Amino acid sequence: MQFRFSSIDKLPEPPGRATTRGTIVHRALELLFIRPAAQRTPAALDTDLATALAEYRTHPDWVGLGLDTDDAAAFERECSRLVERYFTMEDPTAVREIGLELRMEAAVGNLSLRGIIDRLELDANGELIVTDYKTGRPPSSNYEQKSLAGVHFYAFLCQEVLGRRPALIRLMYLSSGETIETVPNEQSVRFITTRTAAVWNAVERACVTGDFRPRTSRLCDHCSFQRWCPAFGGDPDQALTEAPAAYAALLDHAWPRDDQVVSVAG
């Protein structure tokens, strides 16, 4: 059901604090790695975080959070803690990056799969390593392998676009300082294509029948579309007009128009 709301009806969703924080921290790390290796210092990353924050000040993902001054300061401290932890995890001057925020696209049958790789680098043997920054909590050990299944998608993209499978995929959890690594293999990459084909068949069937079923879980608490979800007594068709209107009202409320801005003199 959520897939219909977000990917088929393409309804806007209010920004979330965690997502916006993640986007800004990713941008700060991208800026750090644009610098020559010797200049990648903690002070440089502070500057890059300030730049990233400034870039997002007028972005709907920031504005829509509606942060007041205290809240904005707390938000910035949360970002600072994440970038500070980064330096306890690796030495960026030793990284041999060959791509940042790489957008890749590959075909599976008549589908195009697209993804963005945070950082692609070479190890000492010239093998590819994919690094993915995570700003959320790391998975518990019970769920670790399950949560890693999706990252083999990056290996699939590299294999299709660059003709080489990465030797390693690293997930850096900046919230805890943990790094989880997985070695992709032929089977894990092949699984991406079989699973994609199966999911796409299910999507096509649902589009024909209109049968997009809700599947409730703990994640419903974080779902922007809950009020229109049949599992919660809502009407999905009403979301088509109500969700864009709610989003526009949110931005209008959080982002004062020029005539609402009060200037304080003296």
Ligand code: SF4
């Ligand atoms: S509220 Fe739950 S079941 Fe309904 S669309 Fe959202 S995630 Fe799916």
